Amino acid sequence: MHRDRTVGELLREWRHRRRLSQLDLAIQADVSSRHISFVETGRTMPSRAMLLHLAQHLDVPLRERNRLLVAAGYAPAYERRPLEDPDLAKAYEAVQGVLRGHEPFPAVAVDRHWNVLLANSAMTIFLDGVDPALLEPPVNMMRLGLDPRGFAPRLRNLGQVRAYLLPRLARQAARTGDPELSELYEELRSYGTEDDPPTAGPTDIAMPIRLRHDGVELCFFSTITTFGAAFDITLDEIAVEALFPADAETADYLRRSAAGHWLPTGSALPRGL
Structure with missing residues (x-):
């Protein structure tokens, strides 16, 4: 029979996940290690403030902080609104602005599972030849990139990309x-063979993504942007990945494509425009 985890068990699990001893956590959080021990064994029930204090020092995600609070008998502290909620209007506009402003280069906003929330029109270059089943919502960017039915066959350095993305995941x-x-992670790991180490080439400034498209090779590097100090679970879990051209040829191709309307205006990805 399934048994709900106690707050002490959950806290101990997070401490182990962060590879901290009770003394390590006590020093970081400026509390006694005896108090940590009593909380974990159930001899002491922490206050709401203390529980949030420990969760902060353990870098517990906001949704899991709610779980800790509920296990201790407290109300959740963090809301989870849909991105389209009026209360998140400014954040939604900010994500749209980032995606729009990055064109003609690709950019995409994803949730904690790498499911696409919004994308700009330049992301359509990754959709050529993709199995339509992978474009059924929710579209998962990790799966789209590493599944053989996705754009993985068009990646010139697939092994290198896998060797970077899988440990990250x-x-x-x-x-x-x-x-x-x-x-x-287990699903995507099963698709690969032997991966190449993500070593740098003579002109690389970051791990490249080399994509065959329309008879040319496009080369990108990426950045990840997140909201700082979010108090909403949705915002806490959003990441915007922006792809930048790694060479002049890629930049020129994308600018010409956008100017000539070669990039499709429709997309199987949720649009951020």
């Missing part, structure tokens, strides 16, 4: 404790 799954991310 594994770290994210470990940091958040999210079982869906762990399942996604």
Whole structure:
């Protein structure tokens, strides 16, 4: 029979996940290690403020902080609104502005599972030849990139990309404790063969993404942007990945494509415009 986890068990799990001893956490949080021990064993019920204090020092995601609070008998502290909620209007506009402002280069906003929330029109260059089943909502960018039915066959350095993305996904799954991310990692790991180490070439400034498209090779590097100090779970879990041209040829191609309207205006991805 399933048993709900106690707050002490959950707290101990997060402490182990962060590879901290009770003394380590006590020093970081400026509390006694005896208090940490009593909370974890159930001898002491922490106050709401203390629980949030410990969760902050353990870098617990906002949705999991709510779970800690509920396990201790408190009301959740953080709301989870849809991105289109009026209360998130300014944040929604900010994400749209980032995507729009990055054109003619690709950019996409994803949730904690790498499902696409919004994308700009330049992201359509990644959709050529993709199995329509992968474009059924929710569209997952990790799956789209590493599944053989996605744009993986068009990546010139697929092994290198896999060798970078899979450990990154594994770290994210470990940091958040999210079982869906762990399942996604195991699925994507099963698709590959031997991966190349993500070593730098003579002209690389970051790990490149080399994509065959329309008879040419496009080369990108990426940045990830997140909201700072979010108090809403949705905002806390949004990441915007912007792809920048890694060479003049890629930049010129995308600018010409946009000027000549070669980039499709419709998309199977949720549009941010």
